[in-house]
Amino acid sequence: MDSDVSSHVTDVSNLLYRHPELYEVVYDGANHAVARLAETILHDHLGRQPDSLLDIGCGTGRDLEYLAKHITDVAGVDHQQAMIDYARRRRPEIEFHVEDMRTLRLGRTFEAITCFGYALANVHANRDIDKVMATYASHSQPDTVLILEVIDPLRTDKLPRSFHIDIPDLRADAIAEYRHHPAQQLLERQRTWRRAQGLVHDHVNFRLLYPKELEYYLDNHHFEILGAYELPEKLNAASAFVAARYRGERS
Numbered sequence: 001m002d003s004d005v006s007s008h009v010t011d012v013s014n015l016l017y018r019h020p021e022l023y024e025v026v027y028d029g030a031n032h033a034v035a036r037l038a039e040t041i042l043h044d045h046l047g048r049q050p051d052s053l054l055d056i057g058c059g060t061g062r063d064l065e066y067l068a069k070h071i072t073d074v075a076g077v078d079h080q081q082a083m084i085d086y087a088r089r090r091r092p093e094i095e096f097h098v099e100d101m102r103t104l105r106l107g108r109t110f111e112a113i114t115c116f117g118y119a120l121a122n123v124h125a126n127r128d129i130d131k132v133m134a135t136y137a138s139h140s141q142p143d144t145v146l147i148l149e150v151i152d153p154l155r156t157d158k159l160p161r162s163f164h165i166d167i168p169d170l171r172a173d174a175i176a177e178y179r180h181h182p183a184q185q186l187l188e189r190q191r192t193w194r195r196a197q198g199l200v201h202d203h204v205n206f207r208l209l210y211p212k213e214l215e216y217y218l219d220n221h222h223f224e225i226l227g228a229y230e231l232p233e234k235l236n237a238a239s240a241f242v243a244a245r246y247r248g249e250r251s
């Protein structure tokens, strides 16, 4: 069931979220590199592809479309109505929900849960991160594999600085600048798009999580880290893909 969660989209301003069709132009997915890495990680730890997968912060649902080739039961969640409207139009065969990852409760479990594209980094406060961990746990069964794409705090210099859109309707270039706010463990990104119609300014803060901190949050919610993975150089070069296994509450 959809709920009105748009009020949670507060300090984020992003041209690509207002025009989801542009999201997949700017982030072209490098031939589904993230989804293919996820398949490898899932196979490493389950010995096969899972029967079910929930993608939290799924955006346009592109990764889900790829993963659905081998996983029959998939669902996606995002708190932005515009992203889910677009995902439903483009991928009508997939189940999507407009929900906030802090409060999401679908009332069922999945064999795999993914959270790609720094979706978790949009949650800033410690207590909210705990709520998201509780969401992961509440949709897990023993041995569920969780894969998080997080910003490696030691590789923020590898985050993309320039962006391009070149489609018949629109040509635009953007430059991003990043600023650390160490006391809050936030990384602020200001991005300015230049288009024929003028400038557009984007703004977002990413919460940085150090590895031991992430391990602590996960452990408190009965997940144990299985390993950290990277994509080949140049692809999502600031990303760590952290895989964890749900032990179950009694462990």
Ligand SMILES: C[S@@+](CC[C@H](N)C(=O)[O-])C[C@H]1O[C@@H](n2cnc3c(N)ncnc32)[C@H](O)[C@@H]1O
Pocket (backbone or CB within 6 Å): 008, 056, 057, 058, 059, 060, 077, 078, 079, 080, 083, 099, 100, 101, 102, 115, 116, 117, 118, 119, 120, 122, 123
């Ligand atoms: C950079 S996009 C990544 C989308 C997709 N996972 C990908 O990798 O292409 C981050 C997504 O996280 C979503 N998001 C951020 N905070 C959220 C929250 N509290 N609950 C649900 N989704 C959230 C945003 O709406 C956005 O679609």
